Structures are given as C-alpha cells and as structure tokens.
Amino acid sequence: MKLHLLNRASLQNSSFTVTHNSYSHFLKIWHYHPELELVYIAQSTGTRFIGDGIEKFSEGDLVLIGKNLPHMWLNDEIYFEADSGLISEAIAIHFKEDFLGLEFLNAIEMKPIQQLIKRASQGIKFSNIDAKLIEKVKKLHSHEPFEKTIKLIEILYRLANHEEYQLLSSPGFLNSFNKTDNKGLDEIYEFVFKNFNQPIGSKDVAEIAKMNPSAFSRFFKRIHRKTFTRYLNEIRIGYACKLLIENKNNITPVCYESGFNNISNFNRHFKSITGMSPSDYIKLHTQN
Numbered sequence: 001m002k003l004h005l006l007n008r009a010s011l012q013n014s015s016f017t018v019t020h021n022s023y024s025h026f027l028k029i030w031h032y033h034p035e036l037e038l039v040y041i042a043q044s045t046g047t048r049f050i051g052d053g054i055e056k057f058s059e060g061d062l063v064l065i066g067k068n069l070p071h072m073w074l075n076d077e078i079y080f081e082a083d084s085g086l087i088s089e090a091i092a093i094h095f096k097e098d099f100l101g102l103e104f105l106n107a108i109e110m111k112p113i114q115q116l117i118k119r120a121s122q123g124i125k126f127s128n129i130d131a132k133l134i135e136k137v138k139k140l141h142s143h144e145p146f147e148k149t150i151k152l153i154e155i156l157y158r159l160a161n162h163e164e165y166q167l168l169s170s171p172g173f174l175n176s177f178n179k180t181d182n183k184g185l186d187e188i189y190e191f192v193f194k195n196f197n198q199p200i201g202s203k204d205v206a207e208i209a210k211m212n213p214s215a216f217s218r219f220f221k222r223i224h225r226k227t228f229t230r231y232l233n234e235i236r237i238g239y240a241c242k243l244l245i246e247n248k249n250n251i252t253p254v255c256y257e258s259g260f261n262n263i264s265n266f267n268r269h270f271k272s273i274t275g276m277s278p279s280d281y282i283k284l285h286t287q288n
Contacts, residue, residue, distance in 0.1 A: 004029050004030065004031040004032075005031070005032060005033065006029075006031045006032070006033045007033070014145060015095070015096075015099040015100060015149070016035075016093065016094060016095035016096075016099050016149075016152065017092075017093070017094045017095075018091070018092075018093050018140050018141040018148070019091070019092050019093075019094075019141070020089075020090075020091055020141055021088075021089065021090050021091075021092060022087055022088070022089045023087070023088050024079060024080075024084070024086065024087065024088065025044075025075040025079040025080055025086075025088050026044065026046070026073040026074075026075055026088045026090070027073070028072070028074060028075075029072060030049065030070060030071075030072045030189070030190045030193065030194075031070065031071070031072065032068050032069060032070045032071070033067070033068070033094070034067050034068060034096060035067060035094040035095055035096050036064065036065065036066055036067055036094070036095055036096070036097060036117065036120055037064070037065040037071075037092060037093070037094050038062075038063070038064050038065075038092070038093040038095075038137070038155075038156075038159075039061075039062070039063050039064075039065070039073075039090055039091070039092050039093075040061070040062050040090060040091040040134065040137045040138065041057060041058065041059055041060065041061040041062075041063075041089075041090050042059065042089040042090055042091065042138070043059055043087050043088060043089040044057070044058075044059065044073075044075060044079070044086075044087070044088035044089065044090065045057065045058045045059070045075070045076050046073060046074050046075035046076045046079070047074045047076075047239075048061075048063070048071070048072075048073055048074075048168075049070075049071060049072040049073075049074065049193045050063070050065060050069065050071045050123035050168040050169050051069055051070060051071070051122065051123060051168065051169025053123065053168040053169040053238070054193065054196075054235055054238050054239055054242075055125075055168065055238070055242055056242045056243075057073065061125065062125070062126045062129055062134070062137070063123065063124065063125050063126070063168070064116070064120045064123070064124045064126070064159065065120065065123050066117070066120035066121035066122065066123065067096070067097065067120075067121075069120075069121060069122075069123055069169065070186070070189065071123070072193070073090075075088055091137055091138055091140070091141070093137070093140065093152065095152070097117050100149070100153075112157060112160035112161055113153075113156050113157060113160050115160060116156060116159060116160035119165075119167065122167040122168060122169045123167065123168035123169045124165050124166070124167060124168065125165060125166050125168055126159060126162055126164065126165045127164040127165060127166070128164045129162065133155065133158055133159075136151055136154070136155055137155060140152065140155070187208050187209070188205050188208055188209055191204075191205060191208050192205065192231075192232065192235065193235075196232060196235045196236055196239065196258075196259055197236065197239070197257060197258055197259035198259060199259075199261070200232070201229075202216060202217055202220075202227075202228040202229065205228060216228075232259075233269045233273065234273055236258045236259045236260065236269075237258070237269060237270055237273045237274065239257075239258050239259075240254050240255070240257075240258040240266070240270065240278070241274065241281065243257065243258070244278060244281055244282055251263070251266075251278045251279065251282075254278070266278070
C-alpha cells in the first residue's frame with residue numbers, strides 16, 4: 001500500500017478544521033498532508049507510526065504532527081473484530097502554519113508558536129497536560145469562528161511553553177522524505193512499518209525500491225546514515241520497549257512479537273541499541 005496524500009483542507013470557509021471523530025477504528029492508511037495536525041485521543045489503543053518512530057498510543061494522548069510528516073494510527077487487532085463493540089474517538093485539528101498569514105506568524109509575540117511548529121516537524125507527544133487545556137481542545141469545535149480562532153492560538157501558545165514533551169521521529173526522517181524523488185522510498189517505509197515483526201531483509205525491501213541489493217544498501221545508508229538492518233532493528237527494539245514497559249508480555253514473547261527469531265539475537269540487539277539488557281530495562285522501569 002502506497003503513502004497517501006490526504007486533503008485536510010477546510011470545506012467550510014474556515015482557515016482550519018476541527019473534527020470530532022468516532023469510529024470502530026481509525027483510518028488504517030499511511031498518509032501525510034500539508035496541514036499540521038493536533039490530535040487528542042479520547043478513546044482507543046494501538047500503535048502510532050510517526051515518521052520513523054513507533055510507539056503504543058492510548059486514551060489521553062495529545063500529539064502534534066508537523067506538515068508533510070507521514071503517520072498512521074493503527075488500532076489493536078481487537079478493534080477490527082466485527083463484534084468488539086469498541087470505539088475509537090479523537091479530536092483532530094488541522095491547520096497550515098500560515099493559516100492566519102505569514103506576517104501574523106512572524107510577529108515577535110508568535111515566536112513561541114513558530115518554535116513549536118518547527119519542533120512539530122518530528123512529531124511531538126505532550127505529557128502531564130493540565131486538564132483545563134485538554135477541555136479547551138475537546139470543546140474547540142463548539143465555538144463560533146472568531147472565538148474558535150482565538151482559542152486555537154491560546155492552545156498552541158500554551159503547548160509551545162509546555163516543557164514536558166518528547167519528539168517522536170528522528171531528525172533526519174522528514175529531510176530524507178522530502179529530499180528524494182525516489183517514489184520507492186515511501187513504499188519502503190510503508191512496507192517496513194507494516195511488516196517489521198515479520199522475517200524481512202534488505203533484499204526484500206530492495207525489490208520494492210526497484211533497486212539491486214547493493215545499490216539499495218548504499219542508497220539507504222546515505223539517506224539514513226545507518227544500514228537498513230540497523231534501522232529495522234531499531235524499530236523492532238523500540239516496539240519491544242513499549243511492550244516491556246506495558247508489562248503485557250515477558251521477555252520471550254516480546255522477542256518473537258518484535259520480529260526476532262531467537263532470544264540471544266534479541267538480547268544482543270537490545271543491549272546494542274538501548275545500552276542495557278531487556279531484564280535490566282524492565283527493572284529500571286519497574287523502579288520508576
């Protein structure tokens with residue numbers, strides 16, 4: 001499945017859109033758009049793909065996604081069962097960085113929001129957000145256009161000054177995504193994110209990119225400054241970390257669910273990437 005460009009432009013003579021979505025599951029599409037996207041997860045669980053970052057998501061998450069940053073919200077498998085009765089509910093705000101004009105954004109008073117937009121190019125997950133600010137996000141769609149605009153600026157300003165956050169994608173991802181004209185690269189990301197826990201290798205991905213394996217290896221290393229194998233293992237270990245933190249599985253099931261075929265290989269790559277063994281990682285997060 002290819003990377004999709006989605007049209008998030010307003011159809012209601014508004015400079016931005018606010019939607020309250022409630023479905024059995026979120027849109028299962030790896031996509032991007034020129035608008036930034038602020039998302040509040042009201043109900044739902046699953047795995048979030050932002051650029052080359054992969055994390056579990058759950059109720060209460062607040063995330064800002066930069067323009068043209070590929071992403072996908074993939075619900076847990078139970079959400080796709082016909083009789084699950086589960087609901088995926090979210091508030092999504094889409095706006096372009098110049099939705100009020102470049103001169104407005106360039107005003108000295110808007111500098112914090114400028115910096116927020118810049119950070120959003122990697123995707124941002126906010127932590128420990130004040131409940132009153134969350135309420136502002138949840139009620140934004142109910143206001144008249146002028147008041148809605150003022151409240152959006154307030155929300156962005158407060159998020160710009162919020163110090164507890166994490167960046168979700170590596171710094172070089174968006175640059176590599178924009179700088180290449182190779183249409184196979186977006187298909188590579190799509191394939192890897194959907195199959196990272198399956199037996200895949202650089203030869204499989206080279207075929208998708210329509211390149212011979214040696215040329216693909218050189219190309220990928222030039223773009224990402226790492227080998228494809230290292231890139232794949234980082235995604236697998238990142239996913240394993242999330243499972244271990246959630247304490248849903250012990251080490252052996254996590255090893256296989258993350259795409260490794262034996263424990264010794266899993267332990268070796270885990271320590272190489274995180275600097276500690278899986279058991280030490282569990283102890284650390286249990287203590288915390």
